[in-house]
Amino acid sequence: MKNKILKVHPQDNVIVALTNLVAGETVQLGTETYVVLEDVSAKHKFATEDLQIGDEVTMYGVLVGKAQTPIFRGGLISTANLKHAAGTYQLGEQRSNWPAPQVNGFRERSFQGYHRADGKVGTANxxxxxxxxxxxxxxxxxxxxxxxxxxxxxxxHSYRRQTRELVSLLRAGKSVEDILHADLDVETATxxxxxxxxxxxxxxxxxxxxxxxxxxxxxxxxxxxxxxxxxxxxxxxxxxxxxxxxxxxxxxxxxxxxxxxxxxxxxxxxxxxxxxxxxxxxxxxxxxxxxxxxxxxxxxITRQPAPISKICLGLECGGSDGFSGISANPTVGYTSDLLVTLGGSVILSEFPELCGVEQELCDRCVDPPTAQRFSELMYTYNERAKAVGSGFDMNPSPGNIKDGLITDAIKSAGAAKKGGTSPVTAVLDYPEMVNKPGLNLLCTPGNDVESTTAEVGSGANVVVFTTGLGTPTGNPIAPVIKIATNTALARRMPDIIDFNTGSIIEGDETIEEAGKRLLEYVIAVASGEIEVAAVRHGQDDFIPWKRGVSL
The missing domain is CATH 3.40.1400 (Ribose 5-phosphate Isomerase B; Chain: A,)
Incomplete structure (x- = not known):
């Protein structure tokens, strides 16, 4: 661990703890020194300055909440002293220049896929x-x-042998305690x-x-x-x-x-x-x-070579934590930018988790009608939620909050990093299909399975899914690559994690290096060379979205 703390954006007035900090500890970032006033767990934040009631809190360079009580420099940011708030947005001029990343080494690459009569290429059959x-x-x-x-x-993997063993133990007269402490085998068939x-x-x-x-x-x-x-x-x-x-x-x-x-x-x-x-x-x-x-x-039908531009990548997150927007999501974002530069398509969904970054996404739309459609879909969705006593601010789950995502705006600002920096070429309403290369915004809930189901229905032939807490979500027909935000998770749940970006938190790898490594992994999965954990386990989650309120 090269650094204990991180300031994500120069304009931020909160700092992220990369490791557990104890009350009274002094930490330094550049020329600034901070004394932590109370214990701050890894993934959580503390204030860089004294804040009064109503003062704005900024992270990722955007408004993520307002102080509900006085917060002193070095004080923990929590649900007790911060309430969700997001900036307003309006249609403006679209940005015309995008500094696309260098794709040396990828431009002539291909993957082995299943060619269909309509010109599309599958990563599975x-x-x-x-x-x-x-x-x-x-x-x-x-x-x-x-x-x-x-x-x-x-x-x-079958657990029928374990059931047979338990039946045998019962018939042998074993007690409840014997059953609870029995060492059972897992039957593995190849x-x-x-x-x-x-x-x-x-x-x-x-x-x-x-x-x-x-x-x-x-x-x-x-x-x-x-x-x-x-x-x-x-x-x-x-x-x-x-x-x-x-x-x-x-x-x-x-x-x-x-x-x-x-x-x-x-x-x-x-x-x-x-x-x-x-x-x-x-x-x-x-x-x-x-x-x-x-x-x-x-x-x-057999696998044949296909250009990387035939990959349509779904971008998803679930079981997010305070590191999601710092490691895994920016990694996915860089991979997205590489794929867009190569002529491929990517899908960013989960509209409740784009709350607070609407202005940036509107500005990135290729033309005013595209920005207008995004704005209208976001507004309508949020109003529907409010009409039944909810709203985008209700999105963070207990697990999110426990691990540092204490407002929807904090969660959203980090979640949006999956979309990289490329222009928004199309905005789709559920369940429309992707028909343009580049970054597509798809209106879906933030619910992991509903959103993943929708992305695949819109054409994603591979899904990258970031998680900080661990979630086994998969899909019946598209490989879902599970990406850990931290090494501890990758080690604790190796049976569901495919790719680790904890190296970024530890200072051993840059976002750009991890993004290139992830694109290599995506190509191998698309070619059938790597079978991801969700496919191995038969994790065939499929939940259609009814257009009611789902966050």
């Missing part, structure tokens, strides 16, 4: 099975049971790619959900748009769709949404309606035959 309504979820589970294990896509019946297919994924009926017609339309995004997604070879028949989310609605995204859909799409087919056995038999036939077609 899945068959998906989709219910148009929650009533079909049970039939999907029947299909999963019938297909997955026999085709070689079962779980690599499913090599070449052992699969369809070695060129990465899996069959079942996208169960609780929508499709009972909500508003707008909910049904949005769900069909999201599902259409998954069907046309470059990581998907084809789909089996199960419909009940009477639900709001009709087959015609789904096909309409597919046509918006890919009018000449060339991949196999099989649709079955239970109320037309009749019995469950007839439905399942037809679905099995269709899915098996689809897998035969999908298996004919």
């Amino acid at each position: 899945y068959w998906i099975v989709i219910p148009l309504v929650f009533c079909e979820n049970r039939n999907l589970e029947v299909l999963r049971e019938a297909l997955v294990d026999d085709l070689g896509y079962g779980r690599k 499913f090599a790619k070449n052992d699969r019946l369809f070695p060129n297919v990465d899996g069959v994924k079942f996208l169960t959900h609780d929508g499709g009926c009972g909500g508003t017609r707008q909910d049904a339309q949005a769900l069909c748009g999201l599902l259409a995004g998954y069907i046309v997604h470059p990581n998907v070879a084809g789909a089996t769709v199960l419909s009940l028949g009477c639900q709001n989310a009709q087959v015609a609605m789904l096909k309409e949404e597919i046509a918006k995204r890919d009018p000449q859909l060339a991949k196999p799409l099989y649709v079955l309606e239970q109320q037309t087919v009749g019995t469950e056995s007839a439905l399942i038999s037809e679905a099995l035959k269709m899915t098996f036939a689809g897998l035969m077609q999908a298996n004919q």
Whole structure:
């Protein structure tokens, strides 16, 4: 640890503790010396000057809160003395010049991907099975049971042996204490790619959900748009769709949404309606035959070289901490800038976590209509939240607050770093598709799974996901690269962390160096050379967003 403290921006009047500081400790940054008045845990902040009630607190160079009580120089910033506040914003002139980073060594690079008829390239090759309504979820589970294990896509880690051991201990007359202290084995099965019946297919994924009926017609339309995004997604070879028949989310609605995204859909799409087919056995038999036939077609596709510009990178964070905006998020931001320079696409979402940085993002939009759309979506979303007694200021979770993100503006200013510095080329409303290279802003909640689900539905074929506390979030069809903000987390949860940026906090690596290292990692994942933890564990999180209030 080369430094104990960090001032993120020259205009800030708070300083971040990079390690635990004790009351009375003297710390130095440049020519300034500070005496810490109380214990300050790593990731938390202290004031650089005396603050009175109502004084503005600035971090990342933007307003992040206002003092609720007097705060003395060296005093801890906490929820007891700071309340969320964010700066106002207005449409202004768009910035025309962007100093793109040097991409020497990457410009001629490629990845091994699955080429689709529409010109897009997948980083994986899945068959998906989709219910148009929650009533079909049970039939999907029947299909999963019938297909997955026999085709070689079962779980690599099973705990059934542990259950058998516990049953044996019970029958042997062991006590509750014996059971609690038993040393149990984990059964590990290896499913090599070449052992699969369809070695060129990465899996069959079942996208169960609780929508499709009972909500508003707008909910049904949005769900069909999201599902259409998954069907046309470059990581998907084809789909089996199960419909009940009477639900709001009709087959015609789904096909309409597919046509918006890919009018000449060339991949196999099989649709079955239970109320037309009749019995469950007839439905399942037809679905099995269709899915098996689809897998035969999908298996004919192999990885071929593709330019890096065909990567569409989803930018996500979850379980964030006070280091997120200092290490992992800026790293992702630099990687984003590299990819944009190379002609690729990136998606920054989680609109509740852009509160306070609206002015910067508006100024980065390529033209006034794009900035206007972003402004309108942010305003409408926040007003909807306020109407039900909430608001963007309610976004930070207890875990965020405990680890230093005590206001939404602090969280947002750090979260926005994932978007780098490139121009905003498009603003999308959920569940629209990405159709322009560059930085795309996508309106989604801050909820990890809802947002990741949406990014992939909009076209992300790889997702980078930063976390300071540890979260296992994944996606059924796109690899989700989990990035730790600190080395302690990477060591504590190595089973879910793929990439560590704690080296930045420790002073061993710059953001630019980590960003280049991350792009190399992304290319390897996109090529199928590295299997990320979420894929290994079958972490297939999928939650469509109903356009109500979700922060």
